[in-house]
Amino acid sequence: MLLFKDLMWFFKLEKKSYGMGILVLVAVALINLFPPYVVRVIVDGVDKGNLTQGILVKWSLLLLSAGFLVYGLRYVWRLMIFGASCRLGRLLRKQLFEHFTRLSPRFYQEHRTGDLMAHATNDIQAIEMTAGVGVLTFVDSLTTGSLVIFSMAFFISWKLTLITLLPMPLMAWSTSYYGGLLHKRFNKAQAAFSELNDKVLENISGVRVVKAFGEQEAEKEAFRILSADVVEKNIAVAKVDALFDPTIQLIIGISFFLAIAFGANEVVNERLTFGQLTQFTIYLGQFIWPMLAFGWLFNILERGRASYDRVNTLLKIKCEVFERDGVTDRVPNGEVTYQRASFTYPGTTRPILKEIDIGVNPGQTLGIVGKTGSGKTTLFRLLMREFDLSEGDLKIGRLSIYDVRLGALRSAIGYVPQEHFLFSTSIAENIAFGKPEATLEEIQAVASIAAIHEDILRFEGKYGTLVGDRGVTLSGGQKQRISIARALLLEPEILILDDSLSAVDAKTEKAILRGLKEKRAQKTTLISSHRLSAIEHADLIIVLRNGTITERGTHAELMTSLGWYASTYRSQQLESLIEEGGV
Numbered sequence: 001m002l003l004f005k006d007l008m009w010f011f012k013l014e015k016k017s018y019g020m021g022i023l024v025l026v027a028v029a030l031i032n033l034f035p036p037y038v039v040r041v042i043v044d045g046v047d048k049g050n051l052t053q054g055i056l057v058k059w060s061l062l063l064l065s066a067g068f069l070v071y072g073l074r075y076v077w078r079l080m081i082f083g084a085s086c087r088l089g090r091l092l093r094k095q096l097f098e099h100f101t102r103l104s105p106r107f108y109q110e111h112r113t114g115d116l117m118a119h120a121t122n123d124i125q126a127i128e129m130t131a132g133v134g135v136l137t138f139v140d141s142l143t144t145g146s147l148v149i150f151s152m153a154f155f156i157s158w159k160l161t162l163i164t165l166l167p168m169p170l171m172a173w174s175t176s177y178y179g180g181l182l183h184k185r186f187n188k189a190q191a192a193f194s195e196l197n198d199k200v201l202e203n204i205s206g207v208r209v210v211k212a213f214g215e216q217e218a219e220k221e222a223f224r225i226l227s228a229d230v231v232e233k234n235i236a237v238a239k240v241d242a243l244f245d246p247t248i249q250l251i252i253g254i255s256f257f258l259a260i261a262f263g264a265n266e267v268v269n270e271r272l273t274f275g276q277l278t279q280f281t282i283y284l285g286q287f288i289w290p291m292l293a294f295g296w297l298f299n300i301l302e303r304g305r306a307s308y309d310r311v312n313t314l315l316k317i318k319c320e321v322f323e324r325d326g327v328t329d330r331v332p333n334g335e336v337t338y339q340r341a342s343f344t345y346p347g348t349t350r351p352i353l354k355e356i357d358i359g360v361n362p363g364q365t366l367g368i369v370g371k372t373g374s375g376k377t378t379l380f381r382l383l384m385r386e387f388d389l390s391e392g393d394l395k396i397g398r399l400s401i402y403d404v405r406l407g408a409l410r411s412a413i414g415y416v417p418q419e420h421f422l423f424s425t426s427i428a429e430n431i432a433f434g435k436p437e438a439t440l441e442e443i444q445a446v447a448s449i450a451a452i453h454e455d456i457l458r459f460e461g462k463y464g465t466l467v468g469d470r471g472v473t474l475s476g477g478q479k480q481r482i483s484i485a486r487a488l489l490l491e492p493e494i495l496i497l498d499d500s501l502s503a504v505d506a507k508t509e510k511a512i513l514r515g516l517k518e519k520r521a522q523k524t525t526l527i528s529s530h531r532l533s534a535i536e537h538a539d540l541i542i543v544l545r546n547g548t549i550t551e552r553g554t555h556a557e558l559m560t561s562l563g564w565y566a567s568t569y570r571s572q573q574l575e576s577l578i579e580e581g582g583v
């Protein structure tokens, strides 16, 4: 019941819908008391032999009107209460989604995507259920339940009421108990099913690896075990389900038996009329649903409670990267400077970057090289404020990036990550992701610079070709070039290519770099790469090693200093010569 208190803010927000819905629910409960009374009048009329056609028609018409009235009113309360609960779902989903988009990468490292999806779907559904079916069962059980009991006890016989209601608490308990058990087992069956799903998915997407390693038999066996587990858990669900119905029917049966047995005795002793006993049994029938519902209510509330807490915990997680007061909305531009920048990932102790000093002017290109894990990507992530520096400062022009609104900072930067991500839409839409209003000419212009235009024209659907499962399969290099075009379209002050030329061949790489130089003559470009040829022409090259800069200078300077850069450059040149020579 406490959950209803927690949801009070929403009930207040929707007080009209809930007020109206509950009022109509009570009206329906009241009207429903009427038909059994009509039956009583008619049965007594038949019994005493004084039922005329006129009376029968009059009562029948009244009964019909009550039927239609209830029909209409039931429609109204459903619309009111379920409509409001759907709006709660929408509200929570929106809050959660907006929160998800604000949270930092660390959050996504700590939470599995599948779990977050489950929160956004199952948990919100469970809360929606509380605000809809939960409110309905609560109000209905109370009003229908108490009105029916009241009518049975005061208008017919309180003694008979007491006797027949004896088994009812057992029914509420059984519903609650079986409902809980069913839910637990159902969850287990669901989990087993999703594991089976994952297995199938993994095998389909990794079919080439499975075959290449000759692991078909082992995979088949693993599938068989998972499949057997699904069956076993579903049978466990069916067992509870199979027990539930007969138990409830038995309890209802006992209740009716008591009503008829004791009621008939009362009729024989003329303490009740035939009509009254009939009316009583109809009321008893009406009382069953509220009792069942009451049992369900506990389960609904229990599930809703757990889900509400989970969603709230998520909503309460603060983004580690936040804006100071009084930040500017101005999109920064100018020299990018790292000033004694040090950084340790939150929750770890090893510094990843130590006292980095770099300055890159607009129009210049900075090349960052170093072994995997030396901190290249981290350097970029700090500039985009995915994480905040532990010490030092980072400036664009005269502004510290911490004095700029996050949105403004990020609109100054175009980032092409190592792991490119394309949406399952057309190629044109993928390129125009950050600028949906872009014209086809603009899109084609950036695609040309990214050296992907010719490739796109070769697809049947040209720029309208769909990407992903339902469309063409693109090579790694094509995806990289589409990602580059996407970033270029924004004409950002600072363009970051994070090892994003790794899958294109040397010739294409050269063409793209040439295009970039022309197009971005006044702007800053930061490139990290494994292949030194990609940064060879940069105005400044830095070599990172374990988070510190070990070499810096232009290509010519670094080649004369005979350090890591020079030796790596030579060996890479040799490798490409060998490749070109076809050896």
Ligand code: ADP
Pocket (backbone or CB within 6 Å): 109, 345, 346, 348, 352, 370, 371, 372, 373, 374, 375, 376, 377, 378, 379
């Ligand atoms: P590079 O781009 O040069 O390959 P990265 O910047 O990706 O290097 O990583 C530098 C170091 O930081 C690596 O040792 C990596 O293990 C560590 N690292 C990267 N991301 C995280 C993270 N989210 N939490 C903790 N350590 C991280």
